[in-house]
Amino acid sequence: MSHRNRAPPEHTKLLLLLGNELENDTEKLKMRCRSDDAKLPPSVMEKKTAHGLLKLLDQRRVFRHDNYSKLEEILKDIQRDDLVYRYLSSKKESSETTESTLPATSNRPSDAFFQDFVQTLGRNWKFFMRSALNISDNEISLIQQSHPYDVKEQIFQVLKLWREKNKGTATLAALLEKCESYPDLDIMSSKCVQKEIDRLGEGK
Incomplete structure (x- = not known):
């Protein structure tokens, strides 16, 4: 795996957090992803968890650890603005600092x-x-x-x-x-x- 594709620890933890928060919205997230212009494969509908869906979006580079604008748009479209404010608002300013200081262990x-x-x-x-x-x-x-x-x-x-x-x-x-x-x-x-x-x- 190249360094360019390696997810920082904070990014991985963010996906886990959002996946847990979105478990009750998995179906809404599926429909939003299928209606998007990201050209996601039919396999998106086979994902059973919100975390699995977020990982697929991440792998398809719909969003990146240095640019969560598309993720914010998706969350707002499924009426989860609360997650945007809780988890993503500070990412624009502080993610790089946090990632660089987080010990690997x-x-x-x-x-x-x-x-x-x-x-x-x-x-x-x-x-x-x-x-x-x-x-x-x-x-x-x-x-x-x-x-x-x-x-x-x-x-x-x-x-x-x-x-x-x-x-x-x-x-x-x-x-x-x-x-x-x-x-x-x-x-x-x-x-x-x-x-x-x-x-x-x-x-x-």
């Missing part, structure tokens, strides 16, 4: 978030770890041997292993992006995501 998911995330994984958690997080069967087995009677602790430790193995890329945004390929994981509607975003925004 501050975007890593916390242990507390992992504890909540464990609750969203069902019986197929090992499949998710292997296919989405690239954790090997051997690594999973070793953790299971260390915590033989506690499945939740096994999952928690595997998540921590993923974070440690991928220090530069194991971010909250990366994890949530991987979850989008697994419809059974209803993580985006979970309050723990908003709580973690708030924590990251405060630099805790």
Whole structure:
């Protein structure tokens, strides 16, 4: 990925925040996107979450981290002016300063978030770890041997292993992006995501 296409941490967090705020407006957002002149593909109607729609718009460069004017227009068209004032008004003046001072490590998911995330994984958690997080069967087995009677602790430790193995890329945004390929994981509607975003925004 080129540096030009790499999203700053603040931009990624903004999309997560807006995605959570817009969950009840997903259908309105879909219709607005389809009626737009952005020439979006039919797949826009297949997106199940507002966050997925915003990511598609971002990928199609309908808006950029240094220019949110089109995003503002879309939000106003679906009567969400409140989000414009709450999240975008200050971006025009302060986004570059905030992005340049935000430590890369501050975007890593916390242990507390992992504890909540464990609750969203069902019986197929090992499949998710292997296919989405690239954790090997051997690594999973070793953790299971260390915590033989506690499945939740096994999952928690595997998540921590993923974070440690991928220090530069194991971010909250990366994890949530991987979850989008697994419809059974209803993580985006979970309050723990908003709580973690708030924590990251405060630099805790």
